[in-house]
Amino acid sequence: MLIDSHCHLQDKKFGFDIDPVVRRATDAGVTAMVVVGYDMPSSRRAVEIADSYDHVYAAIGVHPHDAKTLRPAHIDELGRLADSAKVVAIGEIGLDLFRNLSPLEEQDRAFHEQLDLAQNLRLPVVIHARDADNETYAVLDDYASRARWSPDRPLGVMHCYAGDLPLALRYIDLGFVLSIAGPVTYPTSERTRPVAKGIPLRWLAVETDAPYLPPQQIRGKRNEPANVREVAQCIAELRGDTFADVSDQTATTAARLFGLGDIGKPAAERTAEAR
Numbered sequence: 001m002l003i004d005s006h007c008h009l010q011d012k013k014f015g016f017d018i019d020p021v022v023r024r025a026t027d028a029g030v031t032a033m034v035v036v037g038y039d040m041p042s043s044r045r046a047v048e049i050a051d052s053y054d055h056v057y058a059a060i061g062v063h064p065h066d067a068k069t070l071r072p073a074h075i076d077e078l079g080r081l082a083d084s085a086k087v088v089a090i091g092e093i094g095l096d097l098f099r100n101l102s103p104l105e106e107q108d109r110a111f112h113e114q115l116d117l118a119q120n121l122r123l124p125v126v127i128h129a130r131d132a133d134n135e136t137y138a139v140l141d142d143y144a145s146r147a148r149w150s151p152d153r154p155l156g157v158m159h160c161y162a163g164d165l166p167l168a169l170r171y172i173d174l175g176f177v178l179s180i181a182g183p184v185t186y187p188t189s190e191r192t193r194p195v196a197k198g199i200p201l202r203w204l205a206v207e208t209d210a211p212y213l214p215p216q217q218i219r220g221k222r223n224e225p226a227n228v229r230e231v232a233q234c235i236a237e238l239r240g241d242t243f244a245d246v247s248d249q250t251a252t253t254a255a256r257l258f259g260l261g262d263i264g265k266p267a268a269e270r271t272a273e274a275r
Helices: 018-027 040-052 064-069 072-081 104-121 133-147 165-174 192-198 225-239 243-258 267-274
Strands: 002-007 030-036 056-060 087-096 125-130 156-158 176-180 204-206
Touching (some): 030 040, 104 125, 176 243, 225 243
């Protein structure tokens, strides 16, 4: 069992190639994929793609790069898009102080407005944080103090987590899942590997961020959801766990995060519960 908790099938690098990409993922054992928006057009397209496949879901939101473009009408539209049963999260949202493509005050405004939307809709959030560890944690610490609605449902996920292990454990205390992507397979991944080894498996998800961040063996090529297997395999080796344990537990974690029911459970377990 595998769930790719974060991919961008609407990206132009996939073009008209989505059907075979989804098919290859299914053949690789990926039972669900979450297509994540980063602006209004990509969010609309994420919902369209999710509506076209039984096991594909959508997250909708405006990335910090495009925060300066977010208007009240867009918040209203995101709320309407969330009426679809295939929309399972608000994101990706957050702060990015690496590129600063939107002024920090605009990023902060867009971040808070979309967190408020997620709280009102009772949806988890997909968080992008780059070179903004302290700033992002401060916002989410405040959010967690007012938005926690169930001890069994995480508040969100730190997408492609690149912080250190102590911060990861603090995020878990707030109620956030940590998602690990292809960089964990890179020989230079000195911060991500301790996180993959050191956090409780029930708070770990895996992702591809496809078409970006391909695993080491295909670096330089387009990434796709089928390659989430390589991420899970690397994590299993780092932890000394079996691939089955890591793939099944991360799928269960993602299903719990996104409210996907028993889709994250192995088929044998689902069959036993049905008897």
